[in-house]
Amino acid sequence: MGDLLIRDISDAMKRDIALRAEKNGNSLSDEAKNLLQKAMVDISDNDAPARSALDGFREIFSPLTEDEQEEFAGIMDEIEAERKRDFGRPLEGFD
Incomplete structure (x- = not known):
């Protein structure tokens, strides 16, 4: 399995992820992976092909x-x- 290093995360963001991890009983790494996975699902839901105005009407x-x-x-x-x-x-x- 691969590793991912994310640089320059603000202290506030790291603290928020750490608090979520503690609340959910996860490690910081596991919580970050869960958040990334959730974001990827949300993005893929929005990958629908563009529609024209006529389709909307x-x-x-x-x-x-x-x-x-x-x-x-x-x-x-x-x-x-x-x-x-x-x-x-x-x-x-x-004219």
């Missing part, structure tokens, strides 16, 4: 029915077609 609002999904897809297709028609067109009244 989807959670807020109820899921779309199949008909609503089709309607939404149709609207998005119309928007995309309009965007493509307007692409490269000079702006009216823009």
Whole structure:
């Protein structure tokens, strides 16, 4: 098993870990390992992939029915077609 040396820990932090160790019936080393393990579990819980704002809104609002999904897809297709028609067109009244 490997060793880990942590340098420059404040006296207050070392004292807090020592007090926790005494309270929990552990050695200073065992208590430090327990705290590190707990921190690693907390970090891994937060390793979820990043989500977009749209994903967040989807959670807020109820899921779309199949008909609503089709309607939404149709609207998005119309928007995309309009965007493509307007692409490269000079702006009216823009001087």
